[in-house]
Amino acid sequence: GEDVEQSLFLSVREGDSSVINCTYTDSSSTYLYWYKQEPGAGLQLLTYIFSNMDMKQDQRLTVLLNKKDKHLSLRIADTQTGDSAIYFCAESGSFSGGYNKLIFGAGTRLAVHP
Amino acid sequence: NAGVTQTPKFQVLKTGQSMTLQCAQDMNHNSMYWYRQDPGMGLRLIYYSASEGTTDKGEVPNGYNVSRLNKREFSLRLESAAPSQTSVYFCASSGDSMNTEAFFGQGTRLTVV
Secondary structure, eight states: OOOEEEOSEEEEETTSOEEEEEEEOOTTOOEEEEEEEOTTSOEEEEEEEETTOSEEEETTEEEEEETTTTEEEEEESSOOGGGOEEEEEEEEOOOBTTBOOEEEOOOEEEEEEO | OOOEEEEOSEEEEOTTOOEEEEEEESSOOSEEEEEEEOTTSOEEEEEEEEETTEEEEOSOOTTOEEEOOSSSBOEEEESSOOGGGOEEEEEEEEOSSSSOOOEEOOOEEEEEO
């Protein structure tokens, strides 16, 4: 079945790079996503990558995709205290009739300390 | 820009009570979803609606019912609340293309005692 796994916690020093990892099982996923959840808020899309890409860079964010190993990572350069949040990896499941099925991981809580 | 609006934000219920969580979106999206978020378990899909008038079960539908009242609104009902339904509930909506951003509401924190 479909499953997305992430480590639950990551602690980094301010200014360092953060790398959040994710593994997924559905090789037919067309898109893979990273969502960010700040305390008391809903999820917001951070970035996504199409399955035929290996890497995508967006300012401080770099997404790497290893399709062979079904491994996705999110690198945040120069991590700031404002980056402290829960980060969810998600894969798009089967698309039918307008249904965009997202399968979420458990979320990685990123703590940034001085 | 309201996006996805959920009400209420917080609710405490006694076991056996019923309630309806409301959700509305103003982005003209066809697809709407209800998820629950529990610690260490990510978001699990309860029900979804691909269009007005249609609803389907997700991963954890037991104990819930939904109603897609019109294109804007998608409500989630707990007929007889149980402590296992203590969770944070999120409504979301998305467009129709294969890659479409899902927009989430702020969440409803429900406690069943």
